[in-house]
Amino acid sequence: MVDKTYIPEGQDAPASQIGATLEALAATIAARRDAGEGSYTYRLLTASPDAVLKKVMEESGEVALAAKDVESWATSSIAALMGFEAAAGNAELDDALSVQLPPEYGQAVDHLRYEAADVVYHLLVVLERYGISLDEFAAELNNRMTADERPTGAVRLHEEFVRRGK
Numbered sequence: 312m313v314d315k316t317y318i319p320e321g322q323d324a325p326a327s328q329i330g331a332t333l334e335a336l337a338a339t340i341a342a343r344r345d346a347g348e349g350s351y352t353y354r355l356l357t358a359s360p361d362a363v364l365k366k367v368m369e370e371s372g373e374v375a376l377a378a379k380d381v382e383s384w385a386t387s388s389i390a391a392l393m394g395f396e397a398a399a400g401n402a403e404l405d406d407a408l409s410v411q412l413p414p415e416y417g418q419a420v421d422h423l424r425y426e427a428a429d430v431v432y433h434l435l436v437v438l439e440r441y442g443i444s445l446d447e448f449a450a451e452l453n454n455r456m457t458a459d460e461r462p463t464g465a466v467r468l469h470e471e472f473v474r475r476g477k
């Protein structure tokens with residue numbers, strides 16, 4: 312599988328890439344509380360809450376559409392493969408199975424990743440807006456894990472703050 316990521320030369324990777332990234336982004340978002348109208352984040356933090364809540368819904372919908380696009384490229388590739396298989400007969404099956412997914416499939420996956428990042432950014436703005444820290448959010452996820460899944464030293468919610476789908 313192609314590695315789509317890299318670490319800039321001469322820089323050491325943090326222990327957790329996604330942890331470091333979310334912390335940096337959450338800190339940037341929090342700092343934008345004082346940034347003024349020129350900042351998109353500031354506007355989402357200070358305008359009517361509907362603006363950012365609508366964005367979360369819109370971007371979530373775009374994730375779903377982007378994923379459907381990935382599915383349709385995969386399906387059409389399989390359909391083309393089956394057409395080839397029918398035309399070629401079983402003797403050619405091994406060759407047929409090595410048919411590559413089209414470039415559009417990879418582009419659709421890249422687009423899905425892009426839309427997913429839009430959702431996470433807007434979700435972090437919502438968390439900031441309503442005073443939910445990243446540690447508290449982590450505790451919510453950690454509380455749902457089994458003991459085997461939970462990382463050592465993972466932050467947890469006190470029992471009185473646990474909400475089970477209510």
Ligand SMILES: N=c1c2ncn([C@@H]3O[C@H](COP(=O)(O)OP(=O)(O)OP(=O)(O)O)[C@@H](O)[C@H]3O)c2ncn1[C@@H]1O[C@H](COP(=O)(O)O)[C@@H](O)[C@H]1O
Pocket residue numbers: 336339340343349350351352353373426428429432
């Ligand atoms: N990570 C983001 C980020 N992700 C998305 N967006 C904005 O969210 C908006 C999404 O708008 P659209 O719906 O038009 O989406 P699109 O991505 O243009 O296209 P589609 O999703 O419709 O395909 C765009 O204005 C993006 O710029 C972001 N804006 C800011 N950040 C981070 O927040 C920091 C502070 O940003 P400012 O507040 O603008 O200074 C930036 O330096 C970034 O690190």
